[in-house]
Amino acid sequence: MAIIDVVKCAMNSRELVAKFPSEDLRMGTQLVVYPGQTAFFVKGGRIFDEFESGTYTLKTSNIPLLNKLINLPFGGDTPFTAEVWFVNQIAILDSKWGTATPLQIEDPKYEVIVPIRSYGQYGFRIENPRTFMESLIGNMSSFSVDKLNRYFKGNIMSQLTNIISDKLTRDNISVLNINSHLADISEYCKERISQSFGRYGLSVQTFDVMSISVKEDDPSFMKLKEAKDLAARVKIAGRDIYQMDRSFNVLDNAASNEGAAGGLVGAGLGLGVGMNVGTQAAGTLGANMNVSPVSATPPPLPQATMYHLALNGQSQGPYDFNVVSALINNGTVSSGTFVWKQGMANWDKIQNVPEFASFFVSCPPPLPNM
Secondary structure (H helix, E strand, O other), rough: OOOEEEEOOOOOOOEEEEEEEEEEEEEOOEEEEEEOEEEEEOOOOEEEEOOOEEEEEEEOOOHHHHHHHHHHOOOOOOOEOOOOOOOOOEEEEEEEEEEHHHHHHHEEOOOOOOEEEEEEEEEEEEOHHHHHHHHHHHHOEEEEEHHHHHHHHHHHHHHHHHHHHHHHHHHHHOHHHOOOOOOHHHHHHHHHHHHHHHOOOOEEEEEEEEEEEEEOOOHHHHHHHHHHHHHHHHHHHHHHHHHHHHHHHHHHHHOOOOOOOHHHHHHHHHHHHHHHHHHHHHHHHHHHHHHOOOOOOEEEEEEOOOOOEEEOOOEEEEOOHHHHHHHHHHOOOOOOOOEEEEEOOOOOOHHHHHHHHHHHHHOOOOOOOO
């Protein structure tokens, strides 16, 4: 049995833990721990004495816990057996990560779920070598950076969807603008992911989100862009013009419907909506012509009174004043038609409602029974 005189381990940059190849030691052996390393004496599966960087001559005085276990005599070149493990504590900064499948992220501004892909790199360091040894190494004689990356890649991916979603929601960041916030997102990811790394004695040195992308032809992304364009259109043109545009769309859709509702539109609803749209357009154009600098913000639009009509035994509406007026003029609504609006306790004949009473003043009385 050869007795070892010097115990040391020149580890490469991809090794995190290495076990010294021999367990046959003696008192007086030189232990060399390079900078960025920590050495442990292990016996029977238990970690005993710990050494930071430096050169040590093994004596009973500097391995007190191991000596207590095996009762080494003092002095001489007493042989003994023990495992020596070296842990590499240099910072590893080039570990890559990336999404194998898209992350489903909901855009906080436009509430559209979009599949995104992302990649980047992170750096870590073994901060607490004893915790790292006890939680990850077990009886393995070595442990590499690649093996750790394979484990933590899954750990990172399982957290990344929630982390990015939380960050976008907290700061109200749209997926469309996400790449201009990569630095903030990277820092936020580092803080959140550090918690899971810390349980194994590791510290996250860096976490960089280098790119977040969405396929331009993805239906969800196209829907998101449409939502942004619509919001920009409303903001630039103003809500009045947007509502006018929507009124034209409603008119076109209603006119194409069949059945009682379609007949009602044909009888005069279209005319009333058209009158309302014309009034709204005229008001909008008049407002745009007014260049008075009294106020930079227009007052809120007045809320129009809406009416429900009892037609053909069913409640129809709600309609605004212009629509109801058109229906009276074309004969669809008579003086005995019942109407209800907000604030009325019960339905009442339309001729009794003040704003419509003038429509029926000139109406002749009912014909006598012949």
